[in-house]
Amino acid sequence: xxxxxxxxxxxxxxxxxxxxxxxxxxxxxxxxxxxxxxxxxxxxxxxxxxxxxxxxxxxxxxxxxxxxxxxxxxxxxxxxxxx
Amino acid sequence: xxxxxxxxxxxxxxxxxxxxxxxxxxxxxxxxxxxxxxxxxxxxxxxxxxxxxxxxxxxxxxxxxxxxxxxxxxxxxxxxxxxxxxxxxxxxxxxxxxxxxxxxxxxxxxxxxxxxxxxxxxxxxxxxxxxxxxxxxxxxxxxxxxxxxxxxxxxxxxxxxxxxxxxxxxxxxxxxxxxxxxx
Numbered sequence: 001x002x003x004x005x006x007x008x009x010x011x012x013x014x015x016x017x018x019x020x021x022x023x024x025x026x027x028x029x030x031x032x033x034x035x036x037x038x039x040x041x042x043x044x045x046x047x048x049x050x051x052x053x054x055x056x057x058x059x060x061x062x063x064x065x066x067x068x069x070x071x072x073x074x075x076x077x078x079x080x081x082x083x
Numbered sequence: 084x085x086x087x088x089x090x091x092x093x094x095x096x097x098x099x100x101x102x103x104x105x106x107x108x109x110x111x112x113x114x115x116x117x118x119x120x121x122x123x124x125x126x127x128x129x130x131x132x133x134x135x136x137x138x139x140x141x142x143x144x145x146x147x148x149x150x151x152x153x154x155x156x157x158x159x160x161x162x163x164x165x166x167x168x169x170x171x172x173x174x175x176x177x178x179x180x181x182x183x184x185x186x187x188x189x190x191x192x193x194x195x196x197x198x199x200x201x202x203x204x205x206x207x208x209x210x211x212x213x214x215x216x217x218x219x220x221x222x223x224x225x226x227x228x229x230x231x232x233x234x235x236x237x238x239x240x241x242x243x244x245x246x247x248x249x250x251x252x253x254x255x256x257x258x259x260x261x262x263x264x265x266x
Contacts, residue, residue: 016248020222022229051254054204055223060115062108066125070107073129077136078096 006034011041019048098139102147103132109225110151113235116220117159130158152227152235160237207257215250218243 011034017023018031035042110131114124134154135142142150208216221232222243229247233240 016251017244020229020247047255048251051204051251051258052223054202055208055219055254056226058202058205058208059224060112063111063121066111066121067107069125070111070128070132071104074099074104074107074132077132078099081136082096 005037006030008034008038008041011035011038012044015041015045015048019045019052095136095139098142098144099136102139102142102144103135103151106148106151109148109227110155112225113152113221113227114155116217116225117155117235127155127159127162130162131155134158148227149231149234152231153237156235156237203258203261204254206261207254210257211250211253215246215253218246219250219254222247 011018011031014023014027014031018028021028023031035045107128110128111124114127114131115121118124118127131151131154134157135151138154208219211219217236218232221227221235222229227235229240229243232243232247236243
């Protein structure tokens, strides 16, 4: 039997958590189904998905020099502890 | 008799390499989000690594990232305590004020240089109050889970969610209010 469709209000309440993948699979599927069927909620989801994507692009690139120093430091901790 | 080297220096090193070293990149990114300064971030990660090494034998092996982020938060709180003992009443506020202070010097110059090249999303992020911006940085920029962000900041998961969701609505409003750029 088909599950009852979630209301737009229920989807709005959970939309951010859905976009972060932090809901259980049943809820994720319910919201996915609603977004496929409801144009307004689908557009709302697209707006926040775009914001999330643009924010992810703002991440600072890994500082390879700092990481190399930290790897070295990690190795030294063990050496000094054992020496 | 078990042949698993779970204790002693060899087991300690193996566990450190297994659970801690793979998280160095995330630790550095989070430390940078917290301190807003490359040198302080590196110091904070080093402090975290020393504490993790000393505690690794007591670690149960589950959720190493969450465990390390909790250690990092405690390390940061101690660093602030050493510098500013009067700020210790509210850890959340302490972290925010600490970040504000170190960010001021680091950001002043870069803001001047970057202002005209700043993307609208960057401006919207910069306009957020510090405690909201930090949650966005941890979850959206550094891809931590809600629980990991909560561990890094020492706040409940529900607070992470409410700050994050409010911050994104705020960013949306900011973007909608931004004039379209002329090219």
